[in-house]
Amino acid sequence: MRIVGPTGTGKTHQAYGAIRTLLAAGVRLRWEAITAADLYARLRPRPGFDSERDLQSLMRCPLLLLDDLGAAKTSEWTEELTYRLINHRYEHLRPTLITSNLTTDTLRAALGDRVASRLAQMTERVTLDGDDRRRTRPAA
Template identity: 35%
Template sequence: MKNVKDILSTNLIPSRPNYEKPKESKESPSYGSQCPICQDRGIVLEGDIAYPCSCMETRKLENQFRHARISRELMNCRLDKFRFDYYSADLSESHREGAVKALNAAKSFVDDCLRSPYGLGLLFTGPVGSGKTYLAASIANELMEHNLKVLFLIVPDLLDELRATYKSDLNELDLLDSARSIPILILDDLGAHNYTEWTRNRLYSIINYRLNEQLPTVITSNLSLDEMEDYIGLRTTSRIIQSSRIFRLTVQKDIRLQIYQEREVKAK
């Protein structure tokens, strides 16, 4: 039987059978908080024997969120929590029908990614507050739960980072290479930004590479396809269409406004 010193020196930690995991919080992971079981050591000591603490799985998930660049606000998005009541039906029920199609496409996309690393991506279009980002974040979270590598980039932030690397080719290449080669890329909020020819070329480089390598990309945008051509160019838009299944989400009222009104009613 190895003692603690021997175990730590070899970095080999035996698994502990039937070790009860602490109850998981329903809230988002709390970065930097101290585990009540191991005090953030990562191991539990029983005499001279060390076992991995159950918090290590939580830490693994937290690291996935960090590397994927998912914001704290979006960590709890899941496809099974998608709410159709936000899509109030009009006479033709077009809002709800569009939401049903988009949700089913998101579920199919997750299943396809679990079967194969190659395939078509998704393009969710629609007005602000129609649930596009929620679906994209839900896809990212569910794929990460199956240990797939995902990168979630907000397009305006990506463009700012690319501009910041204008005088540093090495940093720019690192950023572009990550976006091009990650197994699943999410590009959120491809909208009416201040695109220059330089940033358009960088976006084209990402989209074209992923198309050629058949790496799936999920894109959200409040632009129509015609508007997309005007802002990011015909060749990039054409490649997005070629590599994506396209779905449109619409609502009578901004979902964020609906959530705010729900919160106000509960507060009274």
């Protein structure tokens, strides 16, 4: 599932809600949630750290929430990393939840045709619209 829509419309909230519903229904699986920005920071190559192993673990994770895809600054490296992660999950039919602010066209521009094409096939798009809940909520 790919939840898209403007900022603050509740995409992350809904994605965690979906995971909670699965767990509450008794589905027992290993799941991980990470924002795309954290993913790139975590896997950045650095001495003494095997980022390949970390990437493999995310590739194989039975349920992955990739939050805010397309929000982080992109580069050839992030494009390649995203491609490897998405392609692996695509080929192995691993359930993947995506949230993104980007429309299909801007996602394609940010992450490349190969990622966009796989996402279009492997995820069902759900669009949230409405106001930014962070702004419209009364101050506590």
